[in-house]
Amino acid sequence: MVVTPRLFASRTSSLILLNSLPIRSLASVEPYLNLRVALGKKYGQGECGRKFKELLGEFVELLGFISVGDYIPWLSWVNRVNGLDARAEKVAKQLDDFLEGVIEEHLNFEKKEGHDHVLGDFMDVLFWIQKENVIGFPIDRVSIKALILDAFAADTDTTYAVLDWAMTELLRHPKMMKNVQNEVREIIGNKKDITEYGLDKMHYLKAAIKETLRFHPPIPLLVPRKSIQDAKIHGYDIAADTQVIINAWTIGRDPTLWDEPEQFQPERFLTSSIDFKGHDFQFIPFGAGRRGCPGISFSIMTIELVLANLVHNFDWTLPGRARGEDYRFCLDVNSISKPTTVDVPAYLERIW
Numbered sequence: 001m002v003v004t005p006r007l008f009a010s011r012t013s014s015l016i017l018l019n020s021l022p023i024r025s026l027a028s029v030e031p032y033l034n035l036r037v038a039l040g041k042k043y044g045q046g047e048c049g050r051k052f053k054e055l056l057g058e059f060v061e062l063l064g065f066i067s068v069g070d071y072i073p074w075l076s077w078v079n080r081v082n083g084l085d086a087r088a089e090k091v092a093k094q095l096d097d098f099l100e101g102v103i104e105e106h107l108n109f110e111k112k113e114g115h116d117h118v119l120g121d122f123m124d125v126l127f128w129i130q131k132e133n134v135i136g137f138p139i140d141r142v143s144i145k146a147l148i149l150d151a152f153a154a155d156t157d158t159t160y161a162v163l164d165w166a167m168t169e170l171l172r173h174p175k176m177m178k179n180v181q182n183e184v185r186e187i188i189g190n191k192k193d194i195t196e197y198g199l200d201k202m203h204y205l206k207a208a209i210k211e212t213l214r215f216h217p218p219i220p221l222l223v224p225r226k227s228i229q230d231a232k233i234h235g236y237d238i239a240a241d242t243q244v245i246i247n248a249w250t251i252g253r254d255p256t257l258w259d260e261p262e263q264f265q266p267e268r269f270l271t272s273s274i275d276f277k278g279h280d281f282q283f284i285p286f287g288a289g290r291r292g293c294p295g296i297s298f299s300i301m302t303i304e305l306v307l308a309n310l311v312h313n314f315d316w317t318l319p320g321r322a323r324g325e326d327y328r329f330c331l332d333v334n335s336i337s338k339p340t341t342v343d344v345p346a347y348l349e350r351i352w
């Protein structure tokens, strides 16, 4: 078989060469993975799949907008004029219709198959909780739809941004790519698929993911909070009800907290107990405390599995004569959480 290099384009258009069979971009794989976990199947086929993909794209794009009215309430009319409110309402209605359809499908399946509680996906689990009342208070259909959407919204963009950045950094640092690859290949051996088994022993892979989260936290400003009481921090008075935005991106690059913070060095985590679980405040890509991210375990497991499979099954190189250190990316306001659009062929022409 002739193995031809093929272009591997992520949604963020960072172009990477894959010396093997074509695979879809991480961005297009990741939402389907979430869909299977949450709803039981990919919903990616045919005209319906195309429309759903468009709908998800619009949904994720709207999530990234800053609503001026949230910060300057008397300017909230702006969103009515610039069409943001109308776009949000349209997407909300379409997502609601979609989720209603999925609920009907699930309920019909149970009726048809004649058995209850097939706990195949997140929606099944929520309906089971509703039916058995296991949490001591009722959850209605609207709450189930909200929970599904919440998990989906919180997961899709974040997980694939970490994967995008991890691959970008490993391609820029071929020695580190080799380290991850050797580790995974040694542990997995001839087995075709990687499952949860073995991940525990992949210390370098885990360190590379941690370093990616430090260097490129996918939610750089975390999720805004409001203070519930007056506080004094470092001599500043913070009144109750103040919106607080935490810059995890800067904290992760603070030279008083990290050695050589501008260098991507997974090794720093091999000998350190610093973790992202919310106890080490210099490293909080998932936030911290009672409202910290509840999806840490799920997302880390997903990222580890996907990354391990990518490096195990494929050898990765940059196009043409590009060396890892030549593959740069620039950061601008819109790209802090994802690799910026870098047209590699054009860039190569410029440097040679």
Ligand code: HEM
Binding pocket: 150, 151, 152, 154, 155, 158, 159, 162, 217, 218, 219, 222, 223, 224, 225, 285, 286, 287, 288, 289, 290, 291, 292, 293, 294, 295, 296, 298, 299
């Ligand atoms: C790399 C992946 C992820 C990152 C970086 C991430 C990051 C975050 C951050 C920074 C917050 C705000 C925490 C705070 O304010 O202290 C948050 C909240 C949240 N995340 Fe994640 N998250 C990820 C994946 C997931 C996944 C997989 C799920 C669920 C399936 C999830 C569900 C949630 C939910 C429901 C909240 C809101 C929690 C609350 O307000 O009580 N996240 N996440």
